[in-house]
Amino acid sequence: MRPLISTTDLATLLEGPAGASPIVLDVRWRLAGPPGAESYREGHVPGAVFVDLDTTLAGEPGEGGRHPLPEPDELQRGLRAAGVRANHPVVVYDDADGSVAARAWWLLRWAGHTEVAVLDGGYAAWLAEDRPVSTETPRPAEGDIEVRPGGMPVLGADEAARLARDGVLFDARARERYAGETEPIDPRAGHIPGAVNAPFSGHVGADGRWLPPAELAARFAGLGVRPGGPVGAYCGSGVTASSVVLALEVAGHPEPAALYAGSWSHWSRDPERPAATGDLPG
Template sequence: MGPLISTEKLAAMLEGPAPPVVLDVRWRLAGPPGAESYAEGHLPGAVFVDVDSELAAAPGEAGRHPLPEPAELERTLRAAGVTGDRAVVAYDDADGSVAARAWWLLRWAGHTEVAVLDGGYAAWVAEERPVTTTVPDPPEGDIEVRPGGMPVLDADEAARCARAGTLLDARVPERYGGYTEPVDPRAGHIPGAINAPFTAHTDARQRWRDPDDLARHFVGLGVRSDAPVGAYCGSGITASAAVLALEVAGFAQHAGLYTGSWSHWSRDPRRPAATGEEPG
């Protein structure tokens, strides 16, 4: 299974002998809660998983969305019916950047058969595919979370990546440049980081760009196959989409994810912050 799945392929798999586990991870930084959208309608059989409380640990010194403890993540995934030998598909209702967090966590946990629904809930509904308000009661899964399936960066490693390779800042230009900062302690970006907004991974229909197009996009940002590459955002959510997009683009090396991201970096006043449009 590739990192993306079409609505057509998912619909066929759901009717087949081995349907995937489907996770609804709708979430918005400023609300309303994704659980409300899930209650109004979701894909048949989809289980809602909360980004804030289930796909992240409590906010604190490690940032706004730290990695969950492996045992806690395992309990969440098992409750959703995730097994070690069954594919998983995650979706949101925007551009896939939130669903990418679930994709990344499952890959980090050692599960390789996981994909993001291309076009998400909006594409599914636009094609008049079935939705429901019935909340499923899946059988307990048996997945064993084994961290290490995807590379993780800490603050020092992110700083080195920005100098030795390419560190992608997936936030919008206004936050990268330090012109505004609505949620974190300081404005700006990690010195040397390149602005690569997560919104550039999809087209006007919020469908993911094709692999060759994404490859040209990242090469234009300075990504090279012979140098380290990492990604961060505000709190480690949308930067997951950069990691996914790089895989779609065909880069063999998995990008490191600075999971604490700017919400962690900016907490320490000793860490420098660059401002403006240039990496610094």
């Protein structure tokens, strides 16, 4: 299954036989609110099941960061409750740009489930095309997915530091946070020394749809990515960095990029770890 799916293709699949339709997950979430569950109740893609990022797609915040990887058993329980079945396609969407949906995409891939795609343009694109919307909460049959971690590469802090020196480590946060000009959430400002700023907003156009593969490939080549070279990504808490991994796959990078799941919220907790500032990698 390709990592992105158009609104047209999703609508066609949803109009097909019920048993063949993909499981659709609504994972809308915003750092400053309002809660995605409220938006889901106001309207969603028909048949979509709401999955909460904070309670299902992440573990408890703490030493591992603000959105550490969930325990496999907990993730499996949440995905099964949403109706996710082994070898059955899943489509995930967020408000628009895929930066949150990419976390669900990444987790499913990490769990060993390859049949998953992000809705290009998200819920905003669905609404803009006057496609059907529902306020009904579905009751999906219990899924049978088995979470088997290891399907996607993961970095710890030391591995991220090495990759920043020996390969390409992307920081997906906005430039101001990367440069250390502001830090509204985490203990310290700045970035991992050697990391290259690649804000997740640069993967999409003004309408929230993803850039074509050739444009993404050119963007990453300009940022230092070479075919076969090691690449990784981090952000504030490991959510939007997943969109860098997705964008690299869309761009045709041959191997999955590694995700520093704890990201800056983990790195910055340790005062012994250095923090670079300014617009250069440092």
